Amino acid sequence: MRREKKQRVPPATHISRPNSNYRIAKSTRSPFKPKRPPGRPFKMPVRSTTAPPVPSPATPNLESTPAPRRLSMLESLPVEILEQIFLKSLNLNLPRASPVIAAAVSREKIYKILIILALWDDNSTNPDSEPIKRILRPLKYVPLELPERGMLQQEVLRTRWCTMERVREQIPTLMILTIHRLWINHGMTMELDQQAALEKFMNRQDDTIREFSGEGPPLELAPDRYHSSQAGRGALTPAPHQYKLRVQPMVKIEIRSETMNYTVTRPALSIIKFPDHLLRGRSTGFTPNDVMYLEMLRMCSNNYAQTGTPSPLTNSWVRRSVLHEGVDKALRTHNYNALISLLKLDEYFYRFHVSREGRPKCYMFPSDHFITVTQVGRFRPDRPDRHHLNAAFFEALIRASAESLPTRGPEILQWAHENMRLAQRGPTPYNNINGRLATWVVNFMLRLPEQKDYVETFPQGQLFNCGQLDTTDVEACRFIEQVLAPQRAPLKNWLVESQFHVDNWWVEESDSLKK
Known part of the structure; x- marks a missing residue:
């Protein structure tokens, strides 16, 4: 006898039971989906809309703290060596390469040396001088050629640290260096009262005496660099030659040879190109x-x-x-x-x-x-x-x-x-x-x-x-x-008039320099 095939009855959405107040939800699992392997599934983390708690200062979060950057070999050098490298290269872009290098060379003594190198015109072939080495320490000083100094001067005057106050403080130092170079180091001899007055002037204690007399060998001059007048030849005049040193504080230095009728002038600041x-x-x-x-x-x-x-x-x-x-x-x-x-x-x-x-x-x-x-x-x-x-x-x-x-x-x-x-x-x-x-x-x-x-x-x-x-x-x-007319007088030379009074800055800062 042939058996009848039983028909599959779809499952009911719910089954009512006596004394039952709940319903069984319909299964949403597809009949073709494979069964889950036995075992408890991993729980997914619950996302929260609130911010995570801030760790207390007593227990810092070590995982979020970045590891300190390792210093390079150049940055690991002592500050004294970094200063020497910077002054030897005269590359003003070097401090921009690293905050460590910038902190090492951003010092007042480095600013002072850079201003002197950029604004002092020294073409001497014999740079060794104890006062010059003392002022420019720790730099082993070598005079710069004019093109090299011109490039350095433009870079220095463009920096933010090269302020008017810093340049003004170094102008007397530049003039004192020039007097050492052209007068003292050249072997000029002076009377005792003249020598005492010059020392007091260079120590910035008194500037009432600004003209000094001396005698010495012929000067090594460079007339193509500055205007000078020459009416005779020094070689035809027997040594020693008579000289006059005239100093206008903060402006210029003049050395006139009375025997050779020759005058050489050095400005306080040697500006090659105005910025x-x-x-x-x-x-x-x-x-x-x-x-x-x-x-x-x-x-x-x-x-x-x-x-x-x-x-x-x-x-x-x-x-x-x-x-x-x-x-x-x-x-x-x-x-x-x-x-x-x-x-x-x-x-x-x-x-x-x-x-x-x-x-x-x-x-x-x-x-x-x-x-x-x-x-x-x-x-x-x-x-x-x-x-x-x-x-x-x-x-x-x-x-x-x-x-x-x-x-x-x-x-x-x-x-x-x-x-x-x-x-x-x-x-x-x-x-x-x-x-x-x-x-x-x-x-x-x-x-x-x-x-x-x-x-x-x-x-x-x-x-x-x-x-x-x-x-x-x-x-x-x-x-x-x-x-x-009639209220106003005739106009005079206005080039000598200035808001910057040059006579106010020579003796005023002498006490601070001694300290």
């Missing part, structure tokens, strides 16, 4: 400290001319394009002191360096500076309701080079007419001064083509020379009568 970042200024303009720093470098490097004396040539130079970027920024940010400092440096460099390369030339600068003054000097920020046509910036540009004034400038004519109308409406002393200047500017622009033709053939006939007026010139007399 671009000081000439250009910051993105927001020039700070008072920036202007003072620039003035200190200008004065202490002897880059200025005194009235009535021939100015010695230094080996300094500037990038005029960068300098006039700074002039434009000083005008737009209304920084009068920065403007004056930059114009003085530019005029001195052009007149006493560029002009002497060939025949004398007329000193000129971009005429756009005059137009910039008329555009940015219209209103005062604190008094927007009142015109403030400040003529001081315009007069400063004229005092630097009146011949740079554009012959055709509608902006300048409008600026001049507004000043004249302002003087008529409100005749205050300030407005009257501006109105007198504006009247002279309008009349001078009519005579300007003739003036430019004159100075092209005779550059010494410029209206202003080093900011000074020639009282015998006809155009200068017009300026004095129409602009300056």
